[in-house]
Amino acid sequence: MKNTVPTNIEFLDALSRTVHTLQQKLKKVTIVVAVVVVVVVVVVVVVVVVVVVVVVVVGVVAAAAVVVVVVVVVVVVVVVVEVAAAAVEVIVVVIVVVVVVVEVDL
Numbered sequence: 001m002k003n004t005v006p007t008n009i010e011f012l013d014a015l016s017r018t019v020h021t022l023q024q025k026l027k028k029v030t031i032v033v034a035v036v037v038v039v040v041v042v043v044v045v046v047v048v049v050v051v052v053v054v055v056v057v058v059g060v061v062a063a064a065a066v067v068v069v070v071v072v073v074v075v076v077v078v079v080v081v082e083v084a085a086a087a088v089e090v091i092v093v094v095i096v097v098v099v100v101v102v103e104v105d106l
Contacts, residue, residue, distance in 0.1 A: 018099045022092060029088050036084070040077050047073065 047070050 015100065018096065021099075022096060025095075026092060029092075033081075033085060033088070036081060040081060043077070044074055 051066050051070055
């Protein structure tokens, strides 16, 4: 009959392997988030350059409307990135809990 209660050493070993796996996954997620942030920054810079060109070419009234649109776009992008980051954190926590529960059941 298999012992269903893991020893402390078995549990710590399983937990160590789980943490190592999660660290590897977190590195990948961090890289993806970094790429998303860089893309967002590039998009914001391009939009700002377009706004400056519009200010010079069209005038102050049209530029004010464009600035409002740019601010709204930037706020939406920041909120989306924050929500994505929070979702990643929740997913990592769920993975940790599931893996620990599965390891304990083994």
